[in-house]
Amino acid sequence: MGRRTIQYFLDYLKQTDHRRVTKWMHYFEVYQRELGHMQGKDxxxxxxxxxxxxxxxxxxxxxxxxxxxxxxxxxxxxMRHAEPGTSIEIGDQADPSFLEKLAADHGPFDVIVDDGGHLMHQQITSFEYLWPHLNDRGRYIVEDTHTSYWPGYGGGYREEASFIEYAKRLVDKMHSWYTDQDKIFPFDEIAKQMNGVRFYDSVVVVEKQLKKEPPLLVGSKNGEVSGSRKALNVRGRRSVFQGRDGI
Ligand SMILES: C[S@@+](CC[C@H](N)C(=O)[O-])C[C@H]1O[C@@H](n2cnc3c(N)ncnc32)[C@H](O)[C@@H]1O
Incomplete structure (x- = not known):
């Protein structure tokens, strides 16, 4: 089987020992799509x-x-589930000082999976404190985001405090390059660090990409390729989209 399939995970399910794994079946496809290029890599x-x-x-x-x-x-x-060559730390994912120490001791990370308590404040606090410790091109994966719709978890339909609504706002922030409507939609520095926010059934994946400069607009005519960042010199300057971007 090739690395594009979820065969690894299916095989693993048949080889587990006394340590129970609990994942929704469709997560394996998400893992393979998002992490397949890291399979077998250190x-x-x-x-x-x-x-x-x-x-x-x-x-x-x-x-x-x-x-x-x-x-x-x-x-x-x-602690009793430890595996040789791996570490287990005991602490609260909603405790900033624990998260800072965790990142200092074990980070930076290529992949972070949040499959913890699934409460809104836990998911958001962990993301805010651990995101800076995710490597360029890394993936931050939050599981069981259907709890965003459960009042018992601090969620609810269109509940502002839910992780799903928080992730939707990340989508806005990622696009804050593209407009100079500063009063209602200020530029957010995280736009310089994000390549994508992907919503799957019950899983949100945020991909990091450190961008030194605004996105490049590429053109080509008669085989001559040119690139420009002028279009996005919009913040506090003159936008080529002026008049059409809401100003
Ligand atoms: C869904 S289970 C993890 C399943 C495991 N990842 C697996 O794939 O089999 C959730 C775990 O999160 C832990 N947890 C709950 N609240 C937490 C918190 N505030 N900080 C860290 N872990 C927490 C629980 O003790 C529980 O063991």
Whole structure:
């Protein structure tokens, strides 16, 4: 089977030991789409949420043997699920000082998976404190985002405080290059760090891309290729879109 299939995960499910893994089936396809290019490579990985430990050997076998894998849970009992060559840290994913220490000890990361408590403030606090510690081209994956629709988790339909609404606002911020409507839509520095926010069923993936300059507009005529960033010199300057971008 090629690396574009989810075969690795299907095989893993048949080889688990006493450590139970709990994932929705369709997540494996998301993993393969988002992480397939890192399969077998040595990377730095963090997962929040250990529970019965089954995802530890799953990720250890998916990435290269030289990878650094760290796992987090609030329940000290999870220490017993440790796997040689991986680390488990006990702490609260909504505690900024714990997250800062975690990042200092184990970061920066190529992949961060949040499969922890799934409460809104937990997902948002973890994202805000760990995002700066995600490497260029890294993936930040938040699982079970259907809890954004559950009042018992701090969510609810179109609930401003939900992670899904937070992620929708990330979409706006990513596009804040493209307009000079500063009063209602200020430029957000995170636009310089984001390449995509992808919404899957119950999973949100944010891809990091460090951009030194605004996006490049490329043109080509008679085989002559030219590039310009003039179009996006919009913030506080004159926009080539002026009159058509809301001003
Ligand atoms: C869905 S389970 C993790 C499943 C595991 N990733 C797997 O794939 O099998 C969620 C875990 O998050 C942990 N958790 C809940 N609240 C947490 C918090 N505030 N900080 C860290 N971990 C938390 C729970 O103790 C539980 O073990």
């Amino acid at each position: 990377i730095s990985f963090l997962e929040i949420g250990v529970y019965q430990g089954g995802s530890i050997p799953m990720w250890a076998g998916y990435f290269g043997q030289g990878s650094r894998l760290a796992f987090v849970d609030i329940d000290p009992d999870c």
